[in-house]
Amino acid sequence: MGWSPEQIAGRLTLARGKAVISHESIYRYIYWRVWSFNENLHGLLERRKRTRGRHRRKDGGRWAERIHRRVSIAMRPKSVDARQCIGHWEADTMAFSKQQEAVLVLFERRSRFTILRLQKDKSSAAAVSTMGDVLKAFAPAKRRSVTMDNGPEFTKHYLLSDQLGLKTWFCEPRSPWQKGSVENTIGRLRRFLPRKTDPANLDAADFVRLSEQHNSTPRKCLGFLTPKEVFLKTKHQRVAFQT
Secondary structure (H helix, E strand, O other), X not given: OOOOHHHHHHHHHHHHOOOOOOHHHXXXXXXXXXXXXXXXXXXXXXXXXXXXXXXXXXXXXXXXXXXXXXXXHHHOOHHHHOOOOOOEEEEEEEEOOOOOOEEEEEEEOOOOOEEEEEEOOOOHHHHHHHHHHHHOOOOHHHOOEEEEOOOHHHOOOHHHHHHHOOEEEEOOOOOHHHHHHHHHHHHHHOOOOXXXXXXXXXXXXXXXXXXHHHHOOOOHHHXXXXXXXXXHOOOOOOOOOOO
């Protein structure tokens, strides 16, 4: 399922109502199996990248001046920064080796709920149309605003305001870290969708399945609830663990 030892231990504590096992014990067990039985359990653990890849970033400074009705993130209310309520999203696109293809990633800031959609191209019309189709399925209280960078794929952002009443905010030029939550999520998703992936070989069901897996993983920042539970405001279920 891709859960870390800390997530397993935290979720067990939440589900059982008491501490069951520590994440240190799970790590010790994994490496005991490696040393004693030459098993590859440690290969399932997520690893940090040793070096950060160098990829050419979008020229946000150049495009920022061309974005009609652009509103700076500096104008975004402090309540959005504090993640006080559901409905404020961040958007970005995942690029791949084949430059014509991309995956749109929508990230809800309070719940960490994430939605993936394959883009037929990188045009602004396609990106904004996809965002509109996804977000209009939710009640207005769950689609209040979207924060984006200054890439050309978001230049038609104002259609979201006109059609759905969403507020749209833009990072300062060359400052994509200001929407760091979706950037971090894309980093997590690279474990399953590396740059060499050809998105054309995947269908809509594959992206739904990946989204479901990501949204059903407990998060420490949510008290080991899952993004899906927080977004849908459902009670957690007891989880069965195979021994």
